Amino acid sequence: MEHKSLAKRIGLAGMACALCASVGVGTAFAYYTDTTNAQGALSYSLEPSTDFSKEEITAEGKTIAIENTTDAPCMVRVKLFFAEKNVSVNVRGDKWAQLAEDDGWFYYTEPLLTKGACTEDLLAAIEVQEGANDVFDVTVVQECVAAYWDGGADDGCYVGDFVVSAGDGDAAKAPIKVTDMKPIPGASADAGVAIKGFTMKVDKTDNGTEGN
Amino acid sequence: MEKSKRAISARTLILLFAAVILCALGLTGVINVTQAQLVAYSEEHRADIEQTHIGVALVEATGAEADAADPKWRVVNKGEAAGTDGLSLDSAEGKLLAQTDADSDELLLLGGDPQMIPGKAYDEMVSVRNSSGMDEYVRVTIYKYWSDGENKISPEALSPELIELDIADGEGDAWVRSEKESTAERDVYYLRTKLDANATAAPLVTGVKLSADVAKDDFVDKVRALGLKAASEDLEAASEDGASKALSVQVNLEARVDSVQTHSVRAAAKSAWGVDIAELNELGLEWE
Numbered sequence: 001m002e003h004k005s006l007a008k009r010i011g012l013a014g015m016a017c018a019l020c021a022s023v024g025v026g027t028a029f030a031y032y033t034d035t036t037n038a039q040g041a042l043s044y045s046l047e048p049s050t051d052f053s054k055e056e057i058t059a060e061g062k063t064i065a066i067e068n069t070t071d072a073p074c075m076v077r078v079k080l081f082f083a084e085k086n087v088s089v090n091v092r093g094d095k096w097a098q099l100a101e102d103d104g105w106f107y108y109t110e111p112l113l114t115k116g117a118c119t120e121d122l123l124a125a126i127e128v129q130e131g132a133n134d135v136f137d138v139t140v141v142q143e144c145v146a147a148y149w150d151g152g153a154d155d156g157c158y159v160g161d162f163v164v165s166a167g168d169g170d171a172a173k174a175p176i177k178v179t180d181m182k183p184i185p186g187a188s189a190d191a192g193v194a195i196k197g198f199t200m201k202v203d204k205t206d207n208g209t210e211g212n
Numbered sequence: 213m214e215k216s217k218r219a220i221s222a223r224t225l226i227l228l229f230a231a232v233i234l235c236a237l238g239l240t241g242v243i244n245v246t247q248a249q250l251v252a253y254s255e256e257h258r259a260d261i262e263q264t265h266i267g268v269a270l271v272e273a274t275g276a277e278a279d280a281a282d283p284k285w286r287v288v289n290k291g292e293a294a295g296t297d298g299l300s301l302d303s304a305e306g307k308l309l310a311q312t313d314a315d316s317d318e319l320l321l322l323g324g325d326p327q328m329i330p331g332k333a334y335d336e337m338v339s340v341r342n343s344s345g346m347d348e349y350v351r352v353t354i355y356k357y358w359s360d361g362e363n364k365i366s367p368e369a370l371s372p373e374l375i376e377l378d379i380a381d382g383e384g385d386a387w388v389r390s391e392k393e394s395t396a397e398r399d400v401y402y403l404r405t406k407l408d409a410n411a412t413a414a415p416l417v418t419g420v421k422l423s424a425d426v427a428k429d430d431f432v433d434k435v436r437a438l439g440l441k442a443a444s445e446d447l448e449a450a451s452e453d454g455a456s457k458a459l460s461v462q463v464n465l466e467a468r469v470d471s472v473q474t475h476s477v478r479a480a481a482k483s484a485w486g487v488d489i490a491e492l493n494e495l496g497l498e499w500e
Contacts, residue, residue, distance in 0.1 A: 031480035032346070034268045034291035037468035040308030041359065042319075044327050044422070045460040046432050070458050071326040114326045148427035149331035159331075161428060173429065 048074035050144040053118045061089070061126035066119045066142050068112035074144040075160030075176075076112060077105040080124060081139040084197035086132040092192030093122035097181035103164065104195070107181050111147035111158045123187055150177060265293040267344035268471040271412060274311045275320030278335035278418075285412060286311055290343055291471070308465050309336065309420075321420075328463065331424035333378070338417035340469050342407045348471040349481070349499055351402045352387075352416050354379075355466035360440045365461070370434060372397040374426055375463055378419035386414035388495050393487075405498050406474050422463065435461055 053067035066076045080089060095109050096119075108119045126138055145160040161173040184193045269290035273283035289306045311320045318324065321334050328334065340350050356377065358370040379401070381387045386404055393400040403413050425431055436459060472480045477499055478489045489499050 031476070031484055032266045032293075032348075032473040033471060033480070033484045034266055034293040034344075034348075035468065035470045036268060036270055036289045036291040037466065038270050038272075038289040038306050038308045039355075039464065039466035040310050041361075041462045041464045042309055042321075042328060043361070043460055043462050044426070045458045046435055047459045049458070072458065073326065073329050111329075113324075113329075146427040147329060148424045149329050150424065151331060151333065159424075 045070060045072040046146070048072035048144050048146055050074060050076055050112065050142060052140075052142065054121065055140065060123070062124040062138060062140065064122045064124065064140055064142075066108070066112070066144075068115060068117045068144070071115050073111050073113040073147040075108065075147045075158065075162075076119060076142060076144045077107045077162060078122060078140060078142045079105050080195065081137075081141065082126075082197050083133075083136060084129075086129055086136040087138060087197075088127045088129060088194065089138065089197075090125040090127075090192040090194050091122065092125075092185040092187060092189050094120040094186045095183070096120070096122050097183045098193065099176065099180060100182050105162075106184070107176065109178055109181050109183065111160075112144075113147075121187060123192065125192060145173075150175070265344060266346045266348045266471055266473055267291055267293045267342070268348065268350060268469050269341045269343045270308075270467055270469055271339050271341050272308060272311065273337040273339075273415075274309070275323050275335055277311070277320060278337040280418075283337050283339075283415065285337075285339070285341070287341065291469075293344070308338070308467060328420075328422050330422045330426040333419050333421045336417060336420040337415040338467055339413050339415045340403070340407065340471075341412045342409055342471070345409045347406045347408055347474045349403065349474060349477055350407050350413065350469055350471045351390075351400060351485070353468045353470075354399045354401070354417065355397055355464075355468075357397050357464050359462045359464050360438070361462050364464075365438065367396045369438060370431075370461070374423040374431070375465070376421045376423055377417050377465075378421075380414060380416060380418055383496075387416050388492070388497055390487075390492065390495065392491075402492060402495075402497055402499075404496065407471070417467075420465070432459070435459055 047070070048068065049070045049072075050066050051069050052064065054063055054065035056063045064078060066078065068074055080091070082089060091106060093106075096106050097109050098106060106122060110119075112119065124138070124140075143162070145162055147158050147160055149156055150159045157178045159175045159177045162176050163171050164174045164176075165171050185191065267290065270288045271285040272288045273279070273285050277284040277286075287301050288308060290301065309319070309321055312318060313320055321336055322328065323334070325332075338352075338354075340352060342348055342350075354377065356372045356375045357367065358365040358372070358375075373396070379387070379389070379399070381389045381401055387401045388404055390400040390402060401416055407413055440459070440461070470485060472484050481487050481489050481499075489497070493499060
């Protein structure tokens with residue numbers, strides 16, 4: 001009898017302890033808390049693409065304008081290919097520029113940010129030389145690259161990584177800043193910049209097109 | 213015997229009469245006291261109800277509204293406990309980076325740009341509001357990652373570091389970064405001091421920018437190597453204008469806020485979040 005009663009007591013004490021412990025666990029999680037979250041996403045398009053929005057042949061020569069066909073902001077440049085034997089070409093246009101060290105390309109000094117954004121007209125006055133071939137081409141090539149912002153200098157400026165040919169003939173991409181560009185005479189100017197003829201073909205990039 | 217019987221019953225009668233009067237007086241008195249106590253209890257009871265929760269909400273100010281001196285906060289999402297406060301959500305419920313201009317419907321963040329231009333800083337403020345009448349301590353976890361619109365792209369494939377956030381966690385700023393809890397794509401920040409009832413904390417995020425490297429060939433090659441499937445609407449749009457499908461990814465930003473009571477915060481934070489306040493206080497936190 002004595003043993004049984006002791007066992008019962010110990011059992012009861014154990015149950016009491018367990019009950020106390022469980023009560024303690026319950027209160028441990030009863031702190032006031034609150035939580036919430038939110039998320040957002042923005043689409044980013046990587047490959048800009050452009051096309052000629054205007055390529056008109058007039059009595060004076062050629063009028064060229066480029067249009068962004070994507071939502072990706074881009075910088076554009078244009079090059080003309082012709083034989084000096086046939087024609088001489090003078091180029092002018094608002095917001096168009098050459099690099100301080102002329103590489104034969106005409107750069108547009110503003111990025112084409114949105115889909116449908118167009119450059120100002122680039123006017124190429126073409127004068128046929130004496131003794132020119134009956135049939136000749138003045139070929140226009142345009143190219144675009146993704147535009148980005150360089151906040152480093154002063155207030156910052158737009159930049160595009162264009163392919164430039166290094167001295168040893170290798171081509172590599174290099175950043176070309178808007179601030180590196182030297183504007184050419186505007187559309188209303190009497191004379192533009194005379195350019196040298198380029199008859200060799202360049203390796204076109206994926207993002208360029210060619211017109212005749 | 214008869215005489216004594218009559219005397220007792222007379223005394224009993226008097227006593228009974230006195231008892232009845234006393235009872236009547238007592239009863240009216242007791243009723244008064246009971247009423248007075250009921251009124252007093254019911255007032256205390258109402259006060260108790262107001263103390264039964266803490267609430268927290270995420271707030272955002274974007275683009276032109278992210279004025280450093282006076283941000284125009286919009287409530288993006290609020291906690292369950294804050295739900296009873298009558299705090300209404302602004303447009304773009306539960307979405308960050310999605311606040312639009314009421315007139316033009318353009319995203320306020322981009323300020324007219326069609327998408328984020330790499331290297332360009334955009335004004336984006338994210339902070340926390342205490343939406344309850346009790347003080348609280350808060351922490352915010354920020355996730356940033358690239359995705360293909362549906363699935364997350366691993367941080368090894370496309371680095372989340374290319375999504376740059378301006379964070380106010382410097383010396384003297386309101387927020388403190390917990391190095392221990394942070395990873396490449398997740399950062400945990402604690403508000404240095406307690407957040408007063410109904411107050412909005414100083415902004416944690418103050419700006420967002422894509423690294424200029426996003427515009428470089430290396431990044432484009434990495435995205436191309438992922439071989440992302442075109443989203444169906446992209447394909448439709450591409451076939452409409454005859455252009456090839458443009459390669460695109462998504463920039464993702466996620467914020468989560470947790471709040472905890474100020475009373476016994478050491479035990480509360482340990483229990484609710486599993487963090488040791490003593491360790492955090494070494495980082496410059498002023499909790500407790």
